[in-house]
Amino acid sequence: MKILVAVKRVIDYNVQIRVKEDGSGIVTDNVKMSTNPPDDNAIEEAVKIKEAGKATEVVAISVGEEKAQETVRKALAVGADRGILVKAEGTVEPLAVSKILQKIVEKEKPDLVFMGKQAIDDDCNQTGQMLAALLNWPQATFASKIKVKEKSLEVTREIDEGLETIEVNVPAIVTCDLRLNEPRYASLPNIMKAKKKQIEQINASDLGIDTKPRIDQIKVEEPPKRKAGIKVASVEELVQKLKNEAKVI
C-alpha cells in the first residue's frame, strides 16, 4: 500500500498574527513558519502504518511557493520516503489545491491520501473533502483513530456529539485530527538523511491547473478588541460583580 500525505506551510501556531495596515492581508515577512499542526499527525500516522508493515511507501507533497520545500523536507526527516513540491505563487484556494492533488494522485496512484483536517491559516477545512469528491473516493474526516483492514479502513471520527465510527473502502481520503497520535520529533541523523532524499518539483501550471483565486479578498481587519477587564480580589467580590454589575447570574 502506498500513502500520499499532503502538508501545508503555515505561520507557526505560536505566532501572534498581525494584520497589515492597508488591510490587504496578514504580515508574513520575518514570521516563523511551520508545518500545519494536524498535517504532522497525518505524516506520523502514515509512517506508523509503514512501520507496522502495512504500507510500502510514504510520499509527502506540498503545494505552494519554493520555500514550502522546507515543509516537505521536514516530513522526510520524520519518515516519509520521498517528496513532491508543486510550485504555485500566492494564495491557492482549497479547490485549486485539490485539483492539483487529483493530478498527482492520478500519476502516483496511492491507496490512501492523508492530510490535516484543517489549515490553521485560512481555517477553511475543505481540501480533503474536495479531493475525495473529485476522485469519487470515500472520505473519513476528523479522524482520531485509524484501523487498517484488508481492503478498507475503520476510522473513528470526532464529531460534535462525540465519536462516530465508519468504514471506508480503499482507496480513501483521511483528514486527521490532532488527537490521532503524538507526532515524533526528527532526530539529527534523520534530518541529515532527509537532505539526501529526493524532492520532485513540478509547476502547477504544467499540470494544467489554474490557481488564480476565485474568491476576491476585499479586506482583512483585526477583530474588535475586548475592553480591558479587572482583577477581583476574592470569590465574594467575583460573585457580587457577576450578580450586580454584569447581571449574568
Place this chain on the structure above:
Amino acid sequence: MSVLLIVEHNNKEVKPFTFNAISAASQINEDVNVLVLGYNSDTVAKSISECPNVKKVIHINNELYENYLAENYSSVIIKLSEGYSHIICSANTFGKNLMPRIAALLDVSQVSDITKVISEDTFIRPIYAGNAFATVKSNDKIKCITIRPTSFDPAPSSGGSAEIQNGEPGDATELSKFIKKEEIKSDRPELGTARVVVSGGRGMQSGENFKLITAVADKLNAAIGASRAAVDAGYITNDHQVGQTGKVVVPDLYIAVGISGAIQHLAGMKESKVIVAINKDGEAPIFSVADYGLEADLFDALPKFLEELNKLNTIQK
C-alpha cells in the same frame, strides 16, 4: 434565485444549529428551501416546515439516508442544486464534512464559516483562529457557504406552514459504511447554545477533579467545556472541547478555570459576552480577555464559588 439549506437532524428532531443557518440563509435571500435527507424522518420534515422562514421543504425519505454519510448526501444534493443560487449549512462537524464535497462536484470555491452576511455574494469570515476577519466576495455562479451558527440568532421554530414536497433519492455510492455513533447523552444544555459555560483546563489535574466544575455548572444550569489540553490528557471527552478546532461558543457567561488561554482556545470563546478567568498564574494570557479575573488556586476558589452561589436568593436559568 433561491437558497437550498441542508437540514441536520437525527431522523427524529432537527438539530438546533439548523435554525441559526436558516436565519443566515434568510439574510441572503428570503426564498429559503430546505432539504431533509433521512429515513423515517417525517417528523423532521413536519417540524422544519413550521419554521416561518422556510418557503418549501424537500423531503427525501430513503434507507440510504438513515445515517449521515457525505458520499450519499452530496450525490443527491448535486442533482437538486440546479436553479439554486446558494447552498448553505452550518459550519459544525456536519457541514464541514459535507459542504466541500458538494462544492468540488459543482466546481465552486467554497466560503467557509461566515460570521456576517454583507450581500448575496459578500461575507465576513474569521481566519487565523479569529485573529483576523476577512471580507470576501464569491464569484461562482452557485455559492457554497457554511455559516458559523453562534454568529446568527436562530430562526423561529414555529408559526409557519411550508409545503412539503417528496423527492427522489440519488444513487447509492457504497464507498463508505456507517458503523456506530457514541453519543454522549446529557441533561445539560448543549455546549454550543448554552447561556453559561464552565470550562476546565490542564489546571484541573485529573478527570476526577472535574466534579468541581460539574457542581458549579449544575448550580448555574451551564454546559461544561474544556481546553484541548484537558481533552488530550483524558480528563474529559472530545465533545467538550472549545477552540479553533473544537467548538465555538458565545454564551452570556464563560468561566475559564485552570485554562492558560492559548490562542487556539481563545478562538473558541473570546466572543462570549462576559468572561471570567480563575487561574493561579497571574500572567496567564486568559486574563487578557477576561472581564473578571481571579488569581487564585482553583481548588480553593471553586468550592468557595459554589458556596457563594448557594447564598444567592435567585440565580438566572
